[in-house]
Amino acid sequence: MDLKTKRWFVLLASVAINLCIGSGYAWSVFAKPMVVLLGCTAAAATLAFTISNSFGPVTMILGGRMQDKFGPKWVIVGGAFLFAGGVFLTGFTTSVTWLYMSYGVLMGLGMGAIYSCTIANTVKFFPDKRGLVSGIATAGYGAGSILVPPLANALIASQGILATFRTLGIAYFIIIVVGSFFVMTAPAGYKPEGWNPPAPTATSTVSGEDKNWNQMLADPMFYVLLIMLTAGAFAGLMIISQASPIAQEVIKVTPAVAAVAVSMIALANTAGRIFWGWISDKIGRYVALTIMYIISGVAVFALTGISSYAAFLIAAMLVGLCFGGIMGIFPALTADMFGSKNNGVNYGIMFSGFAIAGLFGPMTAATVKASHNGDYTIAFIIAACCSVLGIVLTLVVRSKTKKNQEAALAAKA
Known part of the structure; x- marks a missing residue:
């Protein structure tokens, strides 16, 4: 079997592994039971x-460097101990401090180590289909919150919240470790037989130049892209993390119905990664991003006046669709802008934009709710404003990139 065929097995294994670590998106199903168990606030x-x-x-940053030294397989195995161990230990929670250390620190560290390998390494195998494959690989991450919410909801109902975490932790460890043995290291500068990279044009997003992390941080465009990623992830992480409480408290549905909404939003999130990744290969990353920011901004703003379950589901799924697309496109966009050679480390640094959104998105919703008697309106407006910022910055980057490409082509001519 040649490498052009083997790379698809690497992709499939990476998707299965990402499905496990993407279960972190299912937090909203665990949120209310943990509040009841610990007697803490929703924000806590x-x-x-x-x-x-x-x-x-x-x-993600360390994992990108470690996979270059030890190979992605062993970094994934190490990440499995952290991620699955964190989930398992959450099953012994007696305080918010324990919850923060297990579900927060350990699970987060494992998630980053694994994600850096499954995404960056897989993208290197597909220079001919960067957008699509980046979307498929990250779709596994989003798919975790499609399958886990109904499963977790059933487990919580039958055996309680703590036993559910222990069961899931064991299952995740087995799946991730088995999947890791199907992941191989992408050869340096790999190009599939019969394919040659297209030459840069005035409208392409590909710079054609590999930059290491030092060079990337010295490039002002990195910081613009970082803010774009943060702005794009803000609304998605806000809705994903709070979908179940919002559905139950604002729309007045049962926990089971709210869990269905979480799964449907996750389905949109997953579909968006593949769909927008494919679209971005066709119409360009920046055009696709502009469309996504517009849809997400309109949808999250619409949530300020929605009171029916159907309308809530449609708006929330549109936010999820665009969030998934943004997360699916950015690994490819980072490789386009700064080269694929160092994309493991580079995207790990770029991913800090997701962490910033993960800090402020969910906490904004929880804080606004607590200070406005359960009303999320201001939080939705803030998220809509972030989408507007994303539109403006995307137009700026697109214009700047076009000028740089035109200057490079003129110099060559």
Whole structure:
């Protein structure tokens, strides 16, 4: 079997592994039971989800360097001990401090280490389909919150919240370790047989230049892209982390119906990664991003006046669809802008934008709710404003990139 065929097995294994670590998105199903168990506020419990997202980029950066030295397989195995161990230990929670250390720190560190390998390494195997494959690989991450919410809801109902975490931790460890043995290291500068990279044009997003993390941090465009990622992830993480409480408290549905909403939003999140990744290969990353920011901004603003379950589900799914697309496109966009050679470390640093959104998105919703008697309106407006910022910055980057490409082409001519 040639490498052009083997790379698809690497992709499938990476998707299965990401399905496990993506279960962190299912936090909203665990939120209310943990509040009841610990007798804490919703904001205090949500901080565990925030900590998890904040620690992920730490090991994404380290994992990118470690996979270059030891190979992605062993980094994934190490990440399995952290991630699955964190989930398992959450099953012994007696205080918010324990919850923060297990679900927050340990799970977050494991998530980042694994994600850095499954995404960056897989993208290197597919220079001919960066957007699509980046979307498929990250779709596994989003799919975790499709399957886990109804399963977790059933387990919580039958055996309680703590036993559910222990069961899931064991299952995640087995799946991740088995999947890791199907992941191989992408050869340096790999190009599939019969394919040659297209030459840069004035409208392409590909710079054609590999930059290491030092060079990337010295490039002002990195910081613009970082803010774009933060702005794009803000609304998605806010809705994903609070979907179940919002549905139960604002729309007045049962926990079971709210769990269905969480799964449907996760389905949109997953579909968005594949759909927008494919679209971005066709119409360009920046055009696709602009469309996503517009849809997400309109949808999250619409939530300020929605009172029916159907309308809530449609708006929330649109937010999830665009959030998934943004998260699916950015690994490819980072490789386009700064080269694929160092994309493991580079995207790990870029992913800190997700951590910033993971800090402020969920906490904004929880804080606004607490200070406005359960009303999320101001939080939704803030999220809509972030989408507007994303539109403006995308237009700026697109214009700047076009000018740079035109200057490069003129110099060559």
